[in-house]
Amino acid sequence: MPVQSETRPDHSARSRVCALVDCNNFYVSCERAFAPWLEGVPVVVLSNNDSCVVARSNEAKALGIKMGAPVHQIARMLKENSVKVFSSNYTLYADMSRRVMETLCRFTPDVEIYSIDEAFLDLTHVPCGDLDAYGRRIRDTVKRWTGLPVTVGVARTKTLAKICNHIAKRSQRARGVLNLADSPHLDHALEMTPVDEVWGIGWSHDRLLRARGIENALQLRDADDRWVRKRMGVVGLRTVHELRGIPCLDVETGADPAKTISTSRSFGRLVESLRDMEESVATFASKAAEKLRKERLAAGAIMVFIMTNRFREEPQYFNSSIMRLPAPTNDTRDLLRSAGECLRRIYRDGFRYYKAGVMFIELVPEDRIQGSLFIPAQRPDSRRLMQVMDRVNGAMGADTLKFAALGIEQGWRTRFGKLSRRYTTSWDELMTVRA
């Protein structure tokens, strides 16, 4: 069985060192950076529509507030404990994330931005004896330049760096930095790590492994390759090899282009009319089209879905529709028309809709759009018109210029009732300091 080649262990990189830098309770820390009186008190940040908890301060975690907890179920408890509550301020979080990532790029060009709040750094160039000090410098610099606390885990593979990071987050002694590359303590660290905390082990594999008596990362590291390959696929086998210190996952510094781009939202209230649905789908298509142009991509096809609320006892409906576009495009006008057509194919009267979304697929670079004999690659002036819209909206605020199809009142809009200010991106919302 070609197990070795499937997991692609890279022997030339045997001595690689990588770090995982992860912002602590990222959304909460962004709020605190501009509201220092939130230090030391329980704080939570909510998902869209202020419906459930997506970020918690350590004090909120200590109160037993669970990730994903529906707000309506814990509303009383939040009040009794004077928990500070915020809506998700995506504009602020995205800008703070950019600042953190720019800071990390000062330490090495080999940075993989893995998510809004974490990045892998290739630190192979740092002499082994200096790794601890280097990690502390990263932590201190990010804190000083952005106001955000981060934790740094250092190890031979990404999977091990993740584990180090987890341990450092919980340990008082680590003070936010843990380096276990070539450490005699690594085995003990693995033994202390429950198997479901290993990166790549989700709910389903956790059950599978525990049924086989594998309960911690050390036992998983020493599991039988053939069994793992058979029951958990090549992905699972890679995880096991990474635990052994054999790098199977590269630090991928060149961001490869997105394969899908989507925008979807649950509504602020249940929606019934086709007209409201058309407005919302047009709004999502328009938003996703902006993302498309930002990435310099064009969509070859579009998918629209609509659904009712499956947690309510009432008639349920879910449907989606895919349409291939005559030629790839990122012109909002074309995309609005196709999105509307997809919607009308699947919309049914008599349901109370809860959520809708638009996804662009078969993405191609915008400078490589192929037309056909009868359909020119792009409308004349398309690019210029879209550029004007994007620039005006970028400078003067989202939807300053928009198409009428998006609607004016938008009564279905998602609720964000407890939004903080966009401290870093809007002149009207700067922090105010009293003398």
Next chain:
DNA sequence: TCTGGGGTCCTAGGACCC
């Protein structure tokens, strides 16, 4: 676990081909 939103990768199975 699943009352948010936005993604990726892998696999099994069907359609179709020689």
Next chain:
DNA sequence: TCTGGGGTCCTAGGACCC
């Protein structure tokens, strides 16, 4: 229509991530 062997492409669904 089935008998056999060998292959590609596409899609749906599963599993996982933050």
